Amino acid sequence: MATTKIPSSTGVSPDAAQDMAGDGMKTVMMPVGVPGYTLRQEPRTMPATQPPVLPINADLKFIGKSPERWDGPAKVSGRARYTADIQLPGMLYAKFVDATVPHAKVISVDTSEAEKVAGVKGVFVIENLLGSAKLLNPSLEVSKYPIVRYAGQPIAAVAATNPQIAEDAAKLVKVKYDVMPFVVDMDQARRADAPMVFPGPANQAGTAGGGGGAADVPQTGNIHGPSVHTRGDIEQGFKDADVVVEEHYTTQVQVHNALESHGVVADWKPDLLTVWASTQGTASVREGLAGFFNLPKSQVRVITEFMGGGFGAKFGPGNPGVVAAALSKQTNAPVRLMLDRKEEQLSVGNRPSSDQTLRIGAKKDGTLTAIHLVSYGTAGCGTGAGCAGPATNMYKYASLRTEESDIFTNAGPATAFRAPGHPQGAFALEQTIDELANRLGMDPLDLRDKIDENSARRVEREIVRNSAIWKSRHATPNVDHGHIKRGVGVGQAVWYRNISMDSAAEVRVHQDGSVEVLSAVQDIGGGLKTVMAQILSEQFGVPPQQVSVKIGDTNYPVGPNSGGSVTTASLTPAVRDAAWNAAQNFLASIAPALGAQPDDLVLANGEVSSKSGKFQPISFRSAAAKMNTSEVSAQARRIPDYDRKAYETYGGVDVAEVEVDMEIGLIRVKRILAVHDCGRPMNPKQTMNQINGGVIQGMSYALYENRLIDSDYGLMVNANLDRYQIAGSREIPQIEVQLIQSYIGQSSTDASGIGEPGGIIGTPAAIANAFYNATGVRIRSLPMTPAVVLAALANTSQQKETA
Amino acid sequence: MSTPEMSAETKSEPCRCLCAKNMYGTSVRFSETWPPGTHESTSYWCLLTQGPAGPDEHYVHLTRCVPGRACYNAL
Numbered sequence: 001m002a003t004t005k006i007p008s009s010t011g012v013s014p015d016a017a018q019d020m021a022g023d024g025m026k027t028v029m030m031p032v033g034v035p036g037y038t039l040r041q042e043p044r045t046m047p048a049t050q051p052p053v054l055p056i057n058a059d060l061k062f063i064g065k066s067p068e069r070w071d072g073p074a075k076v077s078g079r080a081r082y083t084a085d086i087q088l089p090g091m092l093y094a095k096f097v098d099a100t101v102p103h104a105k106v107i108s109v110d111t112s113e114a115e116k117v118a119g120v121k122g123v124f125v126i127e128n129l130l131g132s133a134k135l136l137n138p139s140l141e142v143s144k145y146p147i148v149r150y151a152g153q154p155i156a157a158v159a160a161t162n163p164q165i166a167e168d169a170a171k172l173v174k175v176k177y178d179v180m181p182f183v184v185d186m187d188q189a190r191r192a193d194a195p196m197v198f199p200g201p202a203n204q205a206g207t208a209g210g211g212g213g214a215a216d217v218p219q220t221g222n223i224h225g226p227s228v229h230t231r232g233d234i235e236q237g238f239k240d241a242d243v244v245v246e247e248h249y250t251t252q253v254q255v256h257n258a259l260e261s262h263g264v265v266a267d268w269k270p271d272l273l274t275v276w277a278s279t280q281g282t283a284s285v286r287e288g289l290a291g292f293f294n295l296p297k298s299q300v301r302v303i304t305e306f307m308g309g310g311f312g313a314k315f316g317p318g319n320p321g322v323v324a325a326a327l328s329k330q331t332n333a334p335v336r337l338m339l340d341r342k343e344e345q346l347s348v349g350n351r352p353s354s355d356q357t358l359r360i361g362a363k364k365d366g367t368l369t370a371i372h373l374v375s376y377g378t379a380g381c382g383t384g385a386g387c388a389g390p391a392t393n394m395y396k397y398a399s400l401r402t403e404e405s406d407i408f409t410n411a412g413p414a415t416a417f418r419a420p421g422h423p424q425g426a427f428a429l430e431q432t433i434d435e436l437a438n439r440l441g442m443d444p445l446d447l448r449d450k451i452d453e454n455s456a457r458r459v460e461r462e463i464v465r466n467s468a469i470w471k472s473r474h475a476t477p478n479v480d481h482g483h484i485k486r487g488v489g490v491g492q493a494v495w496y497r498n499i500s501m502d503s504a505a506e507v508r509v510h511q512d513g514s515v516e517v518l519s520a521v522q523d524i525g526g527g528l529k530t531v532m533a534q535i536l537s538e539q540f541g542v543p544p545q546q547v548s549v550k551i552g553d554t555n556y557p558v559g560p561n562s563g564g565s566v567t568t569a570s571l572t573p574a575v576r577d578a579a580w581n582a583a584q585n586f587l588a589s590i591a592p593a594l595g596a597q598p599d600d601l602v603l604a605n606g607e608v609s610s611k612s613g614k615f616q617p618i619s620f621r622s623a624a625a626k627m628n629t630s631e632v633s634a635q636a637r638r639i640p641d642y643d644r645k646a647y648e649t650y651g652g653v654d655v656a657e658v659e660v661d662m663e664i665g666l667i668r669v670k671r672i673l674a675v676h677d678c679g680r681p682m683n684p685k686q687t688m689n690q691i692n693g694g695v696i697q698g699m700s701y702a703l704y705e706n707r708l709i710d711s712d713y714g715l716m717v718n719a720n721l722d723r724y725q726i727a728g729s730r731e732i733p734q735i736e737v738q739l740i741q742s743y744i745g746q747s748s749t750d751a752s753g754i755g756e757p758g759g760i761i762g763t764p765a766a767i768a769n770a771f772y773n774a775t776g777v778r779i780r781s782l783p784m785t786p787a788v789v790l791a792a793l794a795n796t797s798q799q800k801e802t803a
Numbered sequence: 804m805s806t807p808e809m810s811a812e813t814k815s816e817p818c819r820c821l822c823a824k825n826m827y828g829t830s831v832r833f834s835e836t837w838p839p840g841t842h843e844s845t846s847y848w849c850l851l852t853q854g855p856a857g858p859d860e861h862y863v864h865l866t867r868c869v870p871g872r873a874c875y876n877a878l
Contacts, residue, residue: 128860132873133874149855224864388840393840413854649838
């Protein structure tokens, strides 16, 4: 094993450490920490084939800079083709028939009238693929259709020659229901006499009829849970506490509302199913369709050249994918199925609600002795309402107990939504920590310095502490006179360094000097194409716009599904490794023509030069003309992080300034300061753009968004963007993002993701803490609408939070 | 970061039809432990129904889609 120093300049010259010990590994020093604060060098051991260590961004030419978006011109000119833009010869347009009741057995589906409509080419009815499974409730076995568990559940679909015919014909499909009792309110669903969303009980392990019986997670009525996690002795922890704070918080259901709705274009041919999909995972769609239709993956191709956002809700083919593919097979024609806004709100996901009781014990110096979280939430007829992530992972504590339960209701199932569980968990945790600081007579940043071991967030708090917005914070709450009161608050975010090993890329160099990179990965809007181009530019010295980036096609090397903030962290090392290897192959290819040995050649700054001075430097394009084949290439796949145990979490610190109108209960967010880290920022501007978006979405969640379902009818009453309120341009505050470089020495690019930690987690809590700073009153329920604000202000029973 | 004990993980191989975002992205499905505190914020769906219920009309979940369930499919 050999040890080398960090390359002094670009880090892309071929001076990699040699594998002196012959074990296939090398140890090199890598930059770790935050420049200007904690930057240092630490050793990392990695395969000897890894490219030279990159220096920090200041010493790079393309990586870490902010060139214009590689695909910006295509997007703003309309040349970019999204799924809904795909037009194929003979293409049909499909429309779902959705359930109109929240809970029912489907007795029959009569499609005869729809099939008579001129232009209708096919009708598909979703049936239960029962196989060997037995129904828990035998009385349901007469139905060959799935049970309806929420209004808006897809039942069938019609394919026609144009969208209007499909929509008209879908209305002619007659569905006969045996309507069943339903429950849409979480509190009502918890009652013992509530209608059961799923037949049960299901906690008899392995019995015929399914359900299985999982150890440790019971089901009682509509309650799946509690799922209990413990550390240390929680009872002793509270006994050891000098101060105990216990509070109750609630948060609402939020709907994703990506700009582009879910949808696909499916083209079923005998030897290949081709699907254009609005998806966060081309691989997930291919795997889902191959599995559903029992096809080899090699006979399914998924294409996502451009997509308009997903926020976690677009994995796998979903009902739109399988139904469009089935209709395409049935009609021998390509079929497009794009959801409309109402369907988007009802059937393809949401962020679960939460009802949290959080109890924290601490010593007088702030040391946390115990955290106890009891949470309930509804993910509709799905699961995933847990929210213990922040309480579990943000701070250091002596003991912990979390009890999380899902409450089933007859509402659309949740899906992953940008930092699942974390905005709601942080809303409770960060207010309780703030309240604890008040009880202890500590500054909220000082308390967090005491209990937060994350070194990057410590730097971020220092930046906050020295910021103008924080210095303008009232030392004590509720000091303004008049009906407008101003306040400043803080909220922190925690997220996890997740890596997908399904990350590969191929880099090709052509004899004409052009360079291209290929991967099946999709760009969900973060700007991945630009980052991939920057990596090749750093390696070959050509501007990003001269690099060809081809992604979003499963014909290319496998790419990661974009969820959990994994994409940049997972794929960019594979791209860099492939670029490095392709560059070595390129040098070997041109060496004979240059009369040199490959190891005498240096590729830097767009030129090829000789270490020994055998020839004057020549341009990359001129050198490429000397290749002994028309193309050289290299493919690389992600290797594990160099030191996986280190730096498992990261995050940020958000600060909000609000004005509260005490007469009408209106909160206006005036400013947000968002200080975040995500390893090496590959393109700071794009990263900051993502944080901006996260802040806005977090603010929108905190103040406006709320899925409303009528308890009498079980129908969503604001299933469109004219009634589901989202923050608009008038509500957006001044947002300042400070992005720190936080090197962790984990991969050949050392990048992490920002989609989750950037803004959505900490902003709601920061606004709530700012509200307290302004008014001296806690607001523990989201969204903070004027009605909620006035109710909180009218509550005179709140205890004073001072020591 | 603290590491609590994980008490609710299934020890059985989950059904091959169980789907999730699988945010931890290894090539082997569900083979890695979730980061502490995030296990219960995961949403699941069934490959065969593309919804939160399995073919047996019960909900799907890592702790439910285990051997013994009538619709269980081994890998």
